[in-house]
Amino acid sequence: MTTTAGSSQFSNLEDISLDPHYALKEAFAVDTNSDKVILGSGIYRDGNSKPWVLPSIEATSARYEYLPISGYEAFIKKARDLLFGSVGPRADYFASLQTISGTGANSLGARFLSNSLKPSAVWLSNPSWVNHANIWGLAGVNVKYYPYWDAERQALDFESLVQKLETEAVPGDVIVLHTCAHNPTGVDPTKEQWTRIADICENLGLFPFFDSAYQGFASGDLDEDAWALRHFVSRGTLELAAAQSFSKNMGLYGERVGALHLLARSPEAAAKAKGNLSRLQRGQISQPPRRGAHLATAILADQVLFQKWLNDLHEMSSRIRSMRQALYEELVSLGTPGKWEHIVSQIGMFSYTGLTPPQVGAIQSESHVYILKSGRISVAGINLANVKHVASGIDKAVRKYPA
Template sequence: MAKVTTRLNVAPVPPDEIFALNHAFGIDTHPQKVSLGVGVYRTDDGKPWPLPVVQKAEKELEAASDAFRHEYTAIEGDAPFLPMARDLMFGFEGKPSEEEAKARIATVQTVAGTGANHLGALFLAHHMKPRTVWLSNPSWANHMTIWELAGIPRKTYPYYHASTRAFDFDGMMSSLENDAEEGDVVLLHACAHNPTGLDPNKEQWIAIAELCERKKLFPFFDSAYQGFASGSVEEDAWAVRYFFTAKPDMEMCVAQSFSKNFGLYGDRVGAFHYVTNRASSSLRDVVVNNLCHLIRGEFSMGPRAGTAIVKKVLSDEALVKEWHADLKVMSSRIRSMREALYAELVRLQTPGTWEHIVQQNGMFSYTGLTLKQVYALKDQYHIYLLKSGRASISGLSKKNVAYVAQAIDDVVRNVN
């Protein structure tokens, strides 16, 4: 019998850490187990929270029973959804130059924020051919994978100062100033930096924009937490809107996700926006055309159900007001859990400084715990967080925060 061989040249790749950690948590039977790994919002009871405004929109959509609700959309996406997503991100608010500004933005629907990041990377790889993409160190792990698959060499700029547990603004600026070259892409987190929870302040954002313009770098914003981080969609979009309005001669793009701010994690709602400079706005439709070419070859068009919910909410003034209230509920609970964990660590007189927990912003905290301490938390206390020490604050609750703080206190004192 002839020997059967394969033409495949494959080797195992490391499993995704977050999903592997979530699986390990799922099969753990310990009664006090705590998940601080996956980045999803949870109530104080540790349960998912379908936003009340989303539930209301779903009921209204079900009652309407649109016969076309399962039909195909256009390749570029759901037509009414696209300007709503764009306006939410860029916030025109009836300014005199509104139409001129909108004419600069090419928008398409994507498969959530990950799909927007991937489509943007692929589009730039095909049509701009950057020599390098600069990612923050650290960054969301999937950024590295996305740009690797797009075939663009990756470099990193300093972002986190370990000894002070603070944003390394000077390191970032020095690295980009000295080493980045014209045409390089710079990946920027619009707010609630993942994984550190540390964002530039407004003065620092202004300096970053000046550097990008002067050195002719290409800003690529990842906006995953608009409204979720601070409770204000305007505040969380400040950096994107500043770059857009203050630097009209600079091109840029934005990957926009609705997973966190609408709680539509599994519905995969997102958008990608390519911003031309004001002299090249006539290229907008050509950009959309080329983005559609990539979309057609990958997934044909975006999912429909989730965008119907977003449209329903954003097109109704009363529902928008309810949505803003829901955003404040989520952001306020995250902040209260940061404060509770900090207060417990202070009460326990846990060695070290812990102010960074309340100074950080959004879903995640870079705790400063070492790899050995992270393993000890999992093995001894059944508390799950990433090897980097990144903790999802949403996994904390009034019921478990004292337990988590006591566990951290123990491993900090006894595990080196």
């Protein structure tokens, strides 16, 4: 291609708008109102809206040197056992690598499965984490959606989910499942519903890809939050993958600590998968960073630090549940039109409030409370000092723009 003076070879590129989460942060940053509140970021805050360094993290130390391509082996094993439970003699059936947090794990897994399985589509929940479609699209996989959120009932649309998959998914397709604390809705399937989803994966030959970003953060119980994934594994018939992040549950946001795990049907297949995954990782980042992996391993390997961490998880999950309750009670006290029980029945950091785009716009412009247009809020941004202000903003907006 030839170019003329003053022209660019990149002029024909599509304009890509800023990720809505980061656009919201920028709008919040320039707002000078003293009462402003941001409920968009998926970052845990304490009761004073300050970032919280977990006491268990403060008690650790780290060293610096290059890691192998697959990452810090001690971390990889501890992370795998935390998510899957003790795998015992089945360890050789796993191909596991340390990644650049959950995003890196999702991306590496998508590229690997795109190359190896060549699925006709990947199935994402509607809605899903905003980056899922971006990651799989960049991996060259056709993105399709299964129903998830029933806006009218403000609950899981499970029967539509089942019907969509049973009638349109084909063998070899990948399905992305949120292990717990579904992002963005905060609504998880029941154990009975998870069992039925596993049946569908078995019967249709779908490849389950779990995204685990909130283990221990959702309910405060590490094992309970991993139940769905472990149920799929316990069947002994499914190959699957899991992206694991420690950003939320250890507060290691900037350290980018994560892992990708692939469970194969044989040690030979797992070894081949790890070789191919390592090749992809080498071409992308060479080797993952050390410090965050050492911090996480120190907690997972030391009984005293591990107990501190369990206490931290309990504190975080408990505060979020209490803020859900506080917001709900304020809305009820104000007599805000609509039903708000879903705020307390949902789980984890996020709540799909059911607020409409006009209502969200009014909340931001009139009350300086920053919420994504979808109505999703980060409950971690609410505290006792601002919950009345947040509820008042919601109340005014709902009355101004009835749904």
